[in-house]
Amino acid sequence: MNMQVSRRLERFSSAMFFELNQLKQQLRANGTEVIDLGIGSPDLPPPPHVIEALTEAVCDPSVYGYPTSEGSPFFRQAVADWYKKRFDVELDPSTECMALMGSQDGLSHLSLTLVDPGDYVLVPDPGYPIYEVSIHLADGRPYLMPLLETNDFLPDFSKIPPEVAQRAKYMILNYPNNPVTAVAERSFYEQAVSFAKLYDILIVSDIAYSELAFDGFKPISILQIDGAKDVAVEFHSLSKSFNMAGCRIGYAAGNREALQALAVVKSNIDYGVFTAVQKAGAAALTGDPSHTAHMSETYRKRRDVLLDGLKRIGWDIPKPQATMFVWAKIPIPMTSRKFTKELLAQTGVAVVPGVGFGEQGEGYVRIALVQPEEKLQEVVARIEKSGILKKN
Ligand SMILES: Cc1ncc(COP(=O)(O)O)c(C=O)c1O
CATH class of the missing domain: 3.90.1150.10 (Aspartate Aminotransferase, domain 1)
Structure with missing residues (x-):
């Protein structure tokens, strides 16, 4: 053939x-x-209590049915509790938290949710490869925001042409950053939220590395910024924070319209994360933070x-x-x-x-x-x- x-x-x-x-x-x-x-x-x-929770869960015959693509209520509650404990951010578990098969799942399917052919998406360059690939999946147009050492590897919003911003559906931010390892402070996220509100753009904040920080530094969530939930959704992963990369579990939190739309795409594509893995994920999120x-x-x-x-x-x-x-x-x-x-x-x-x-x-x-x-x-x-x- x-x-x-x-x-x-x-x-x-x-x-x-x-x-x-x-x-x-x-x-x-x-x-x-x-x-x-x-x-x-x-x-x-992964921490021992996570392996124990997974072992116990796989021995439970009731976990073998189809899960739901947006995640079980107990897992979404664990996400909301974690946000409260870690960032002092209140989330409604049923509308503002959603399970993902790793954050890659959310990052790759979000474009199908929001992008029509020809729409712009603002992505960092350099950036984690799925950001750009997912835009091509939806026949959108990536607009590359250079991350330069001279600007502390942060995008310079003033350099984005207004005609591009007006036609952009979402913008991806990733701090702490892969690959450049840079971090973002509150003032940067405040600027990002203002920019997104000005141009009616969704911010996608990928915080896959939020728990791996040194020398007293504590990364923050964009959802800590006033009014951020109006324009931002955050993806987080259990792959790096809890060494669960092979389990394929992460989640999205924040803007409920974005999550609702993502749930529509995902409910047509997958059946969600294995319930036993969600139990292990909940154990990770609610367990000892040490x-x-x-x-x-x-x-x-x-x-x-x-x-x-x-x-x-x-x-x-x-x-x-x-x-x-x-x-x-x-x-x-x-x-x-x-x-x-x-x-x-x-x-x-x-x-x-x-x-x-x-x-x-x-x-x-x-x-x-x-x-x-x-x-x-x-x-x-x-x-x-x-x-x-x-x-x-
Ligand atoms: C910045 C970033 N985002 C997302 C992911 C995907 O992680 P997950 O295992 O949750 O799909 C990775 C994986 O390396 C990453 O580096």
């Missing part, structure tokens, strides 16, 4: 990641131990081991205040793609080229802190031995 895939699919292809994966496989086949700091999949386990503090401390130590080590050998990278990543400027004159390939070939250390997150990511690589401290020490040793930082 001469299969003709859709033109849309061409925008999904990622030759670069395919190439890097092949290189990793080749190295492994030749006996190199690859230290993978590429994908941001947590290597740590787990996240402990986990952040683990990432903080990893950050320090890696960045202090790299600084010692001549690669000075600013320490992030949050996330499980490091956003590192490439210290030699080489594109991010070439540097990533050279680094992998010469040291067996896998990272992600910044350009994989958008044009503005060129010149950087993203390093995920998903290996124990000893491995990160070895990363430093391998990089030093290779001499790659001295080449130009």
Whole structure:
């Protein structure tokens, strides 16, 4: 058969990641131990009480029917309670909280809910790839908001042309940010809410990394800003905060019209999150909050081991205040793609080229802190031995 895939699919292809994966496989086949700091999949386990809740739930025969796509009342209540406890934000669990099969589910389907062909969506560049891909799914037009170091990696709303803002359906913000690791303060969210109200744009705030913060920094929710619920919906994930990436559970909270519309799309596509997984998710959200503090401390130590080590050998990278990543400027004159390939070939250390997150990511690589401290020490040793930082 001469299969003709859709033109849309061409925008999904990622030759670069395919190439890097092949290189990793080749190295492994030749006996190199690859230290993978590429994908941001947590290597740590969920808290024990979450595994216990899941184990107990899967033994309950009543959880095996279809769940509902918007989530069970007990899970939505747990989300509302968590928002109250963590951010002092009041949410109505039945209209302002909704379960998702990971925040990716919400991020990918929201475009089908709000975007007509030709509509603009304002997305950060660099940005987590699904933001832009989901717009193409709905035949919308991404308008890329550059995240520049000179503006603390925040979008500059004054640079968005009014004719674009007038035709934009929503804007994605992601702080603490993947990949650039930047954080946002209250004043930034206040500006964002004013801008959204001026142009009647929904804000989608992705806080997948809100619980991974260091050195006393505590990320806030956009829903803490007065009037934010009129214009904002927030996506949060249990993947990183509770190491439940494989469980596929997250949620949306905030603007009820947006959630209602998303529920219509999702009720035609899926049947929701397995009830046993929702029970585990509720246990995570209502359980002892010291787990996240402990986990952040683990990432903080990893950050320090890696960045202090790299600084010692001549690669000075600013320490992030949050996330499980490091956003590192490439210290030699080489594109991010070439540097990533050279680094992998010469040291067996896998990272992600910044350009994989958008044009503005060129010149950087993203390093995920998903290996124990000893491995990160070895990363430093391998990089030093290779001499790659001295080449130009
Ligand atoms: C910024 C950001 N948003 C959303 C997601 C998706 O997370 P989930 O596992 O909840 O679908 C990720 C995953 O890496 C992410 O980095």
